[in-house]
Amino acid sequence: MGGAHVPVKPKKLSGRRTGYKGKNRFAAEQLSLLSYLPEREICKFRVFQKEGFCKNTDLPEEMRGERGLVRFDKINSDKEVRSMSDYVVEMHDIVKTFGTVQAVKNGEFTLKKGEIHSLIGENGAGKSTMMKLLYGMYPINSGSVTIKGETVSALTPKIAIEHGIGMVHQEFMLVGGLSVLENIILGFEPKKGLRIDFDKARKEVQKYIDEYQMEVSLDRKVNQISVGEAQRVEIIKILMRGADTIILDEPTAVLTPQEAQNLFIILNNLKNSGKSIVFISHKLDEVMEISDRITVMRQGKYMGTVDKKDTSPKDLTKRMIGREVFLNIEKNYDRAGEVILDVQDVWIPSQKETSKIRGISFQVREGEIVGIAGIDGNGQSELVEAITGLRKVEQGKVFVCGQEVTNKKPKGIRKAGLAHIPEDRNKTGLDRAMTIQENLVSVTIDDPKYTRHGLLNGKAQEQFANEMIQAFDIRPTDPKLPTSALSGGNAQKVVVAREVSQHTKLLVASQPTRGVDIGAIEIIRNTLEKAKHEGCGVLLVSAELEEIMALSDRIIVMCEGRITGEMMASEANESSLGLLMMGGKSAGKEGVDK
Amino acid sequence: MSKFKDGFIRILLTMLLTFLIGAVLIVAIGESPITAYTALLKGAFVGKLNLGTTLASFTPLLLTSCAFVVAAQVGAFNVGVEGEVFLGGITAAYIGYKWTFLPKPLLLLACFAGAMVVAGLWAMIPAILRAYYNVNEVCTTILMNSVALYITSYLVSGPMSAGSANPQSPDVAVRLPQILKPSSVNVGIFIAIALVIAVIFMLYRTNMGYKFRMVGTNPNTADYAGINSKGIFIKAMVISGVLGGIAGAIEVLGVYGYFLNNFAMNLGSNGMLAALIVKSNVVATPFMAFFLAVLKSGAMGMQQATGIPKGLVDTITAIFIIIATMETLFDFLKKRKKEKPAVPAPKAEGGNGR
Numbered sequence: 001m002g003g004a005h006v007p008v009k010p011k012k013l014s015g016r017r018t019g020y021k022g023k024n025r026f027a028a029e030q031l032s033l034l035s036y037l038p039e040r041e042i043c044k045f046r047v048f049q050k051e052g053f054c055k056n057t058d059l060p061e062e063m064r065g066e067r068g069l070v071r072f073d074k075i076n077s078d079k080e081v082r083s084m085s086d087y088v089v090e091m092h093d094i095v096k097t098f099g100t101v102q103a104v105k106n107g108e109f110t111l112k113k114g115e116i117h118s119l120i121g122e123n124g125a126g127k128s129t130m131m132k133l134l135y136g137m138y139p140i141n142s143g144s145v146t147i148k149g150e151t152v153s154a155l156t157p158k159i160a161i162e163h164g165i166g167m168v169h170q171e172f173m174l175v176g177g178l179s180v181l182e183n184i185i186l187g188f189e190p191k192k193g194l195r196i197d198f199d200k201a202r203k204e205v206q207k208y209i210d211e212y213q214m215e216v217s218l219d220r221k222v223n224q225i226s227v228g229e230a231q232r233v234e235i236i237k238i239l240m241r242g243a244d245t246i247i248l249d250e251p252t253a254v255l256t257p258q259e260a261q262n263l264f265i266i267l268n269n270l271k272n273s274g275k276s277i278v279f280i281s282h283k284l285d286e287v288m289e290i291s292d293r294i295t296v297m298r299q300g301k302y303m304g305t306v307d308k309k310d311t312s313p314k315d316l317t318k319r320m321i322g323r324e325v326f327l328n329i330e331k332n333y334d335r336a337g338e339v340i341l342d343v344q345d346v347w348i349p350s351q352k353e354t355s356k357i358r359g360i361s362f363q364v365r366e367g368e369i370v371g372i373a374g375i376d377g378n379g380q381s382e383l384v385e386a387i388t389g390l391r392k393v394e395q396g397k398v399f400v401c402g403q404e405v406t407n408k409k410p411k412g413i414r415k416a417g418l419a420h421i422p423e424d425r426n427k428t429g430l431d432r433a434m435t436i437q438e439n440l441v442s443v444t445i446d447d448p449k450y451t452r453h454g455l456l457n458g459k460a461q462e463q464f465a466n467e468m469i470q471a472f473d474i475r476p477t478d479p480k481l482p483t484s485a486l487s488g489g490n491a492q493k494v495v496v497a498r499e500v501s502q503h504t505k506l507l508v509a510s511q512p513t514r515g516v517d518i519g520a521i522e523i524i525r526n527t528l529e530k531a532k533h534e535g536c537g538v539l540l541v542s543a544e545l546e547e548i549m550a551l552s553d554r555i556i557v558m559c560e561g562r563i564t565g566e567m568m569a570s571e572a573n574e575s576s577l578g579l580l581m582m583g584g585k586s587a588g589k590e591g592v593d594k
Numbered sequence: 595m596s597k598f599k600d601g602f603i604r605i606l607l608t609m610l611l612t613f614l615i616g617a618v619l620i621v622a623i624g625e626s627p628i629t630a631y632t633a634l635l636k637g638a639f640v641g642k643l644n645l646g647t648t649l650a651s652f653t654p655l656l657l658t659s660c661a662f663v664v665a666a667q668v669g670a671f672n673v674g675v676e677g678e679v680f681l682g683g684i685t686a687a688y689i690g691y692k693w694t695f696l697p698k699p700l701l702l703l704a705c706f707a708g709a710m711v712v713a714g715l716w717a718m719i720p721a722i723l724r725a726y727y728n729v730n731e732v733c734t735t736i737l738m739n740s741v742a743l744y745i746t747s748y749l750v751s752g753p754m755s756a757g758s759a760n761p762q763s764p765d766v767a768v769r770l771p772q773i774l775k776p777s778s779v780n781v782g783i784f785i786a787i788a789l790v791i792a793v794i795f796m797l798y799r800t801n802m803g804y805k806f807r808m809v810g811t812n813p814n815t816a817d818y819a820g821i822n823s824k825g826i827f828i829k830a831m832v833i834s835g836v837l838g839g840i841a842g843a844i845e846v847l848g849v850y851g852y853f854l855n856n857f858a859m860n861l862g863s864n865g866m867l868a869a870l871i872v873k874s875n876v877v878a879t880p881f882m883a884f885f886l887a888v889l890k891s892g893a894m895g896m897q898q899a900t901g902i903p904k905g906l907v908d909t910i911t912a913i914f915i916i917i918a919t920m921e922t923l924f925d926f927l928k929k930r931k932k933e934k935p936a937v938p939a940p941k942a943e944g945g946n947g948r
Contacts (some may be wrong), residue, residue, distance in 0.1 A: 390818060411820030428818045433811035442808065443817040451801040458799075540738070 005353075087146075088113045088245055088362045089134060089165075094143035096129055098396065103129040105300040107143065111245065116267060116277045118287040121297035121320055127280050128170075131247045135167045136160040162518045166243030168234045170250050172193050176223035180203060183222055184237050189326040208236050212269040224399070228259035235266065246270065247278040252286055262331075282320075282375055284313040284582045296320055317578035337366035340417070340506045341387070341535035343562040346396035348379070348386045350561075357386070358561045364506065369528065369538040371569070373545055375581050379561035380541045381423055384510045387539070388420045390428075401505050423510035423541070429495040431484050437465040437479035440498050468497040472523060476482030489520030495526050500531055507531055510541045515572070525551060545577060559583040601878055604924055607873075609885075611694070612914040613635070619909065623902060630900050637895015638888045644895060646777020652784045654679070654858070657841035659675030659883045660790050664689035666835035666874035667797060668810045668827050672734030675838040676862025677742030681716050682709035682839025683846040684746045687853035688754060690766025698895025701768045702847070710836045717743065717835025718828060725824035731831075739862070750855050750857035760947060763853035770848035789837065793878050806830050828901060839861070873917045886911065 047059040087110045094107030104126040111117050119127045120315075134154035145152050147163045174183050181198065184205055186432050190197040202218060209216060212524070214232045220512050222230060231251060238246055243405050248267075252260040267290060271348055281287050287294060294311065294318040296303040303319045341364040348357035357379045364370045374380055385391035387398055388408040397406045400416040414420075441450050441461050449455050449464075464478035472493045476485070481489055499507065509528060513521040528551060542548050548555055555572050557565040557580035566579040605726065617627035638648045658675045664674035686705040693704055720734035751761040771781040797803035805826045808816045813823040846853050868886050872878035893907035 026634075193657055239928060258938050409820070409822070410818060411822075414820050430806050431815040434808060438804065438808075440816065442821075445801060445804055445821075452804060454800050456801055456804060494721040516878075573799075 036433040045222055053450050060097045069149050071409045085102050086112055087253060088148055090144075090146040091130065091134060092132060092144050092146075094130065096126075096133055096138065096142045096144075097141055102300055104133070106296070106302055107133075107300075108302040108305075109134075109275050109295055110305070110482055112293070115269060116271050117278055117281045118281060118291035118294045119281075119297065120284070120287055120294060120316065121303075125297040125320070126300040127297050128249050129300075131167065131280060132584045133279060134160065135165060135247060154477075159270075161241055161243070164242060164244045164538070165247065166238030166241060166245065167247040167547040168231065168238065168249065168251060174211055174230060174542050175223045176232060177221065179219055179473055180216055180225065180229075180233050181218040183233060184218075184240055188241070204240065204572045205236060208239050211240075211273065214266055225534075226259070228255055228262060231259075231263065232266065235270075241452055244274070245276045245278070245555070247280070249280045250282075251279070252281060252283060260286065276356075277572060282582070284316055284579075287316070288313060313579065314575055314583075317575045317582075320578065332418055337535070339365050340400065341508075341539060342397075342399040342402075343383075343387065344399070346383070346386060346398060346399045348391060348561075349384045349394050350379070350382045352377065354560045355382050356381050356561045360558075360561075360563055361396075362556055362563065362566070364537040365537050366503060366505070366537050367532055367535050368553040369532050369540050369551050370583075371548035371555045372539065372541045373555055373577055374543075374558035376543045378559050381510070382561075383541075383558075384420075384423065384477060384508055384541055385534070387413075388418060388508055415504075418507035419502040419504040419507045421495055421499050421507070421509040421512050422516065425488075425491050425495050430491055432491075433482060435480050435482050435496055436469070436474065436486070437461050439483050439494055440465045440468055440479075443498060443502070468494075468501065472497040489516035492516045492521055493523065500527055503534075504536065506537050508541075511543065513542070513544070545574060545581075549574070557581055570573055601872065601875060605878065605882070605918070607775065607924055608914060611917055612910060615913050616906070617912040618906065619906060620777045620902060625649045625902050630896055630902050632731070633896040633899035634889075634892040636892075636899070638892035642774050643777050644689035646774035646893065647894075648887055648891040649699075649774070649783055649874075650777055650779040652778070652884055653786050653848075654845055654889055655839045655865050655883040656783075656786045656790055656859045656867060656880055657837050657844070658862050659842070659868040659879045659948075660733055660793055660865075660876075661834045661837035661875045662866045662869040663876050664793060664797075664806075664812070664837065665831055665877050666869065667803075667806045667876070668830040669813070670721070670724070670827065670831055670834070671732050672717070672735055672780055672831060672834050673732055673862070673866065674717060674722075674738050674742075675834065675865055676860075677735070677739040678713040678716055678838025679842040679845070679858040679861050680742045680746045682713040683843030683858060684749055684754070684763070684842075684853050685709045685712040685839070687763040687766055688749075691764045691852075692701030698768050701807045702770075705766070705768065705847055706840065706843050709839040712831045714836040715840025717831045717838070724831075725827045743856070746853065747775045747855055750853055750878050754853070756852065761855040762850075765852050766847060769851055770844065772848070778849045778914040780847040785840070785844060788878055789840065793837070799943040802826075802829070817867060848898050856894030867915065871915060872913075 018537070032553070064401045068077060081102040084544060089109065091107055091109040094104050094109075095102070096104040096107070107126065109119065109130060119130065121127045129138070132138055134145060136157045136159055140156065145155060145158075147165065152159060152163065175186065178186070181202060185196070185201045187554050190200045190204070192200075201349050205218060206212065212235075214236060216229055216236065217225070222233070225233070250299065255263060264286075267279070271277060279287070291308050293305055293307055295305040296316060296317065303378075306315075334574060343363070344361050346360050350356045355377050360379075360383065362370070372380055372383070378515065382391060386393045388398075389408055389412070391403070393406050397404060399405065400413060400418055403416040405413045405416050405418075410420075426432060430443065434442075438461070441447075441464065443562065445451060445456075448459050457567060461505075462479055466477075467476065469477050469479060472484075474490050474497065483494060497510075497511065499509075507528070512524050512528065516524070525547070528538055528540065540548065540551055549569065549572065549593075552569045555567055555569055555577065556563055557577055559581060560583060564583060567576075614633065615700040617631075620630045637644055639645055658679060661678070662672055685708040688707045689702065689708045693701055696704055716738070720729070720731045720738060723729035723734055744861040747761065750756075750763050753762045755902040756762050756764040770782050772778065772780045779911045795803075797806060805816065805821050806829075808819070808821060809823045809830075813827075816823040816826070842858060844860075845857060850857060864886060865883065867881040869879045872882050889907050889911055893904045895903055896907065897904040
């Protein structure tokens with residue numbers, strides 16, 4: 001446990017506060033000492049507490065007092081020795097689950113004073129979650145958090161702020177209609193009588209602006225300033241609230257390269273003035289540029305912390321996405337036949353800068369799976385929406401089975417031969433207020449099999465639904481249940497069952513196994529594989545590199561709306577793909593080392 | 595199915611609570627609640643005239659509430675039913691006294707057809723504005739209600755005036771047969787009931803109803819599945835308008851025999867009320883409409899039989915609505931059910947997020 005057991009100033013203990021009475025109160029009081037104790041002792045205490053009494057004989061000798069009580073003074077005197085630890089933040093053995101999903105499995109994180117510490121990992125690796133836990137946005141399931149030597153149990157954002165932690169979120173928390181100055185002082189305005197003392201506020205804010213060279217124009221409305229400026233406003237806001245530990249959640253995701261450089265200058269200034277900074281990112285070149293130390297996470301697990309000077313992008317990539325075992329599926333790529341999907345120099349608008357599609361061309365042929373790899377938000381969703389008719393194409397053409405479908409409605413594209421497993425089953429794939437049966441026929445409802453003279457054929461629907469429920473092992477098996485009663489995996493099976501049963505020439509599968517259990521993953525992957533063998537052309541988009549590697553015959557890598565690489569799956573390996581996903585120039589073995 | 599059952603239990607409990615509060619008010623006035631409520635029920639049901647009056651006020655409510663529900667199925671909040679009733683009514687009246695060259699049965703059909711077309715087109719305007727230009731249909735329909743009201747007012751006091759002291763149109767040449775005379779109830783009630791049944795059938799047994807429901811609960815999914823959500827939205831609004839128009843035609847042809855200025859005042863909003871109380875549940879809405887009609891017509895009987903002013907019934911209606919909209923009021927029933935099995939469950943030793 002290393003330096004985890006740093007004692008704190010003992011607070012006045014009271015039974016009322018702990019909510020226990022009598023004997024239990026005593027135990028509770030003793031227990032609340034646990035925060036000062038090493039893990040080993042805590043475990044012992046827990047055992048005693050369960051048995052209903054409390055002894056001190058298991059305490060370190062110097063802490064034993066008379067009548068079985070703990071000697072607070074000893075603990076106090078211990079404090080100086082232990083607070084020598086040079087970590088501002090320590091997080092150990094962090095576990096966090098959301099429902100059945102384990103977002104963080106064994107989180108470890110330490111932050112030294114005055115360093116820039118990058119936390120990197122793929123999407124869903126748990127890096128943002130770790131920092132949100134530190135900021136107290138979610139309760140922690142288990143594990144310990146120590147801030148400046150004080151072990152904090154129930155963290156809330158308020159407590160975190162009191163401990164000097166500030167966080168710049170991916171979505172800025174600013175009021176658009178107010179000026180920059182008003183936003184900065186919102187919530188703790190300096191008062192002069194009943195009025196806000198704007199002069200004083202301005203002076204204070206100006207101090208920070210000068211100190212860290214953060215250019216902001218205080219009098220402009222927030223909705224008129226650039227993203228980069230809004231970010232600086234957020235940083236000032238945090239500094240004004242007395243933060244010395246600043247967490248930035250993917251700060252460069254929304255910035256242009258120039259703005260990012262600007263941010264790095266500010267971060268270095270902050271670091272030089274003794275602030276500690278956590279930098280969450282998945283862009284390796286930035287991480288290599290700015291960090292002192294780097295912690296890698298993968299699928300909720302801690303993959304190690306390294307000094308920047310001891311590592312390389314290649315090494316980091318391996319830690320981020322490297323896996324030991326792969327499903328080896330026999331690939332018979334020679335069978336690839338006619339072109340099913342032909343995307344010709346397509347440009348697609350998007351609200352986010354990084355997900356605008358800027359001229360993409362590729363083809364999918366009969367009997368092959370083409371995987372599109374890339375970090376989420378680099379235009380994959382937009383591309384899929386455009387192909388399937390849910391988003392307008394600005395320029396370029398899309399052909400399905402030789403038929404031009406550019407900017408056609410979904411119905412027309414489906415007629416041309418499209419089936420589509422959308423990335424979000426809740427928003428798009430399913431109508432969760434409707435039943436399994438109704439959802440299974442939603443794309444074929446106009447088929448004469450299900451509608452005759454405008455009347456629904458309930459029997460045919462039910463029969464089809466029962467077939468699908470059997471074939472895909474959808475549970476529960478009652479076709480009349482609303483899909484809101486289904487788990488993620490089963491809901492996704494409904495979507496997959498419906499789309500695959502269309503037996504179309506083209507199947508676009510976007511994140512087909514996101515957020516589903518392993519059993520469902522297996523069924524869904526086998527289904528895609530089967531569809532391919534039956535001559536279907538599959539376009540697979542997934543943020544899971546492992547899935548892309550396991551299923552695809554050809555792999556296309558996308559970054560910031562462009563194709564950064566295309567290769568046969570047999571030639572691909574994780575590190576080459578990883579580099580391309582980060583925008584690396586080539587699949588070469590050298591990587592992007594500077 | 596248990597959802598429907600729960601809903602009905604809720605309504606019953608709500609009614610009970612309302613009448614209890616009402617009883618307290620009646621006691622405060624110094625009357626006996628029992629005699630008051632008996633008088634209310636008598637006023638609503640006993641005797642040909644009383645029963646007829648109840649049914650006569652039930653008929654338009656049934657249609658307007660149903661019209662609101664149809665629009666609500668696709669997620670539209672159609673406040674404009676009232677305007678559609680006015681325009682349907684005026685069209686039926688116009689055709690009814692102008693097109694006398696037609697044989698009577700045909701004339702009757704023409705009246706209805708005209709009312710349906712005009713009201714449907716009227717409802718199409720806010721629907722198109724919403725679907726293609728994202729103009730909030732609540733605003734447009736509220737505004738268009740006033741427009742419809744003033745159009746009809748102008749017509750019956752000007753070009754279509756009967757020349758009498760009241761602003762009204764000339765008598766129509768064809769009437770819906772009345773039943774339960776001397777009340778104003780007419781065969782329109784059967785038309786209304788048939789239409790409501792048809793709407794329920796349409797929603798749950800036809801292709802169009804399927805699409806309505808999908809567009810209402812998740813328009814994204816509808817678009818993704820190749821259903822034109824905008825087109826469906828407009829269709830539902832038009833059907834809603836058509837139902838409103840039929841209500842207007844029934845009132846004109848069945849109850850009045852001419853178009854009386856302002857006749858549909860509050861018909862639309864009361865229908866909306868009936869639908870909103872049961873959250874636009876298409877099966878429960880007719881019952882709600884009936885309940886409101888009973889309260890309305892029973893109030894007069896109560897005022898005559900006791901010293902309680904008719905206004906008290908409005909108070910009771912208001913209390914009813916307030917209680918009905920307190921969504922969590924009766925949740926304690928559910929909670930108690932759920933808590934029981936939860937008690938013996940052992941406390942989790944961490945590892946449980948919430």
